[in-house]
Amino acid sequence: MRPEPTCPRCSGELRAPGLWSSAWQCAAHGVVAPYSVVHRPGTDGLDHVLERAKVPVWLPHPLTTGWVVSGFAYAGDDREGARAVVSCLTGPSPLGGGSELVIVSEEPGIGLGARHAGLPGPDPGDGFGQGQPDAKVEAAGHPTALWSLPAEGDCAAFVGEAKGLWLWALVWPASAGVLLYDSLSLHDLRDGYVEAELAFGAVSPRLEGTGTQ
Numbered sequence: 001m002r003p004e005p006t007c008p009r010c011s012g013e014l015r016a017p018g019l020w021s022s023a024w025q026c027a028a029h030g031v032v033a034p035y036s037v038v039h040r041p042g043t044d045g046l047d048h049v050l051e052r053a054k055v056p057v058w059l060p061h062p063l064t065t066g067w068v069v070s071g072f073a074y075a076g077d078d079r080e081g082a083r084a085v086v087s088c089l090t091g092p093s094p095l096g097g098g099s100e101l102v103i104v105s106e107e108p109g110i111g112l113g114a115r116h117a118g119l120p121g122p123d124p125g126d127g128f129g130q131g132q133p134d135a136k137v138e139a140a141g142h143p144t145a146l147w148s149l150p151a152e153g154d155c156a157a158f159v160g161e162a163k164g165l166w167l168w169a170l171v172w173p174a175s176a177g178v179l180l181y182d183s184l185s186l187h188d189l190r191d192g193y194v195e196a197e198l199a200f201g202a203v204s205p206r207l208e209g210t211g212t213q
Contacts, residue, residue: 005034008075008084009111009121011208017077024077033075033083033110037207042200045072046189052082053190055105055165058139059087061187061197067091068201070100075112084112088204099176100206103186104168113159113168116206118152123166124159134158135180139167140188146180156180163188172206 007014007026014034015025024034038045049057049072059069070090074082084106093099104113111122119125124147133145139162146169151157156177158169167186171177187193 005036008035035075037073054081056188058103058186068199070201071203073207083107084110093176100172102170117157138185
């Protein structure tokens with residue numbers, strides 16, 4: 001039985017659509033895009049997300065040696081599609097030990113990136129994007145600036161804009177945030193992918209992202 005979706009902002013329970021409303025509703029945040037973790041491993045889970053995605057499904061390309069894709073999640077329903085998508089990767093930190101990278105693409109107001117970073121959401125907030133960026137990636141062939149935000153716990157959080165949408169890059173532990181200072185190239189899997197170039201691991205508990213909003 002598939003788990004019930006949760007609020008993308010606070011992980012709380014939702015009231016499902018019914019006779020009087022076609023929307024999913026959170027007691028704290030009102031109408032929201034329901035958040036679901038895809039527990040299917042491998043390309044089955046990826047294809048499930050791609051069928052619904054209205055936003056980019058970002059993954060580094062090529063994958064760094066030792067890194068595996070550890071799951072996907074999304075916010076949205078079958079009626080409107082996925083308005084936010086999360087990709088999770090697990091691998092060695094450049095400083096030693098293991099690390100995890102969560103990449104979120106979302107429409108403004110969804111609040112999923114802020115949830116995973118443990119920030120009061122739904123968006124980066126006032127003052128975002130001022131001053132010099134703290135990191136840069138290449139997203140779909142375009143240089144993309146990222147600014148750091150103070151995150152909850154041992155997390156390094158970066159956010160910018162790509163394809164007119166929020167792009168969050170969250171790294172645990174925070175010391176592994178140096179990954180974002182390397183030349184990281186992100187590919188939108190909606191444009192196609194080669195299965196042989198991807199490596200999959202177990203679905204990460206990180207995708208449940210409890211958050212504090």
